[in-house]
Amino acid sequence: MNITIFEGPDGSGKSTAAKAYAQAIGARLVHCGPYPQLSAGLKHVYLQAMVPALLDYDHVVLDRCWISEPIYGAIFRNGEDRIGRLGCELLDGIAALCGGRVIVCLPPLETCLDNWRRRHAQGGEYLEREAQLIDVWQLYSDGVAQRGLTTLPVTTFDYTKEQL
Numbered sequence: 001m002n003i004t005i006f007e008g009p010d011g012s013g014k015s016t017a018a019k020a021y022a023q024a025i026g027a028r029l030v031h032c033g034p035y036p037q038l039s040a041g042l043k044h045v046y047l048q049a050m051v052p053a054l055l056d057y058d059h060v061v062l063d064r065c066w067i068s069e070p071i072y073g074a075i076f077r078n079g080e081d082r083i084g085r086l087g088c089e090l091l092d093g094i095a096a097l098c099g100g101r102v103i104v105c106l107p108p109l110e111t112c113l114d115n116w117r118r119r120h121a122q123g124g125e126y127l128e129r130e131a132q133l134i135d136v137w138q139l140y141s142d143g144v145a146q147r148g149l150t151t152l153p154v155t156t157f158d159y160t161k162e163q164l
Helices: 014-025 042-054 068-076 084-097 109-121 130-141
Strands: 003-007 028-031 060-063 101-105 154-157
Touching (some): 003 014, 014 060
Parallel strands (some): 003 060
């Protein structure tokens, strides 16, 4: 069984894509985060989400994971990374045992901003300001593998140009 992780900034279509992908392959979908009140046990949350794939009884699709911690920590939590480099490496290694791979959802910035504005107006977004989203989008566009945030294979996906 395998693990597929959907990552990306708010408004990038990752939840929609993760749900459609999980349904298409008959996988277990786990929406992770943003867990604003959780700190100490966060590694365990991600580990528990991967157990079905680790035990080889179900494919797992994660809607966000530990890869977002350094990005959102830098922009939203004054630099706080609630998992740390060693925790991320451990979780990456466990995901790799199950053929883990990452799909970074990254449509154009304006698309993310439009989606964020609409949901923010309804009170449904994690980030508080557009400037934060712009910074998060830029960090994702710099590349999660290039920034050393994962050792898993990474594919970039733009739902405005391609189908999953």
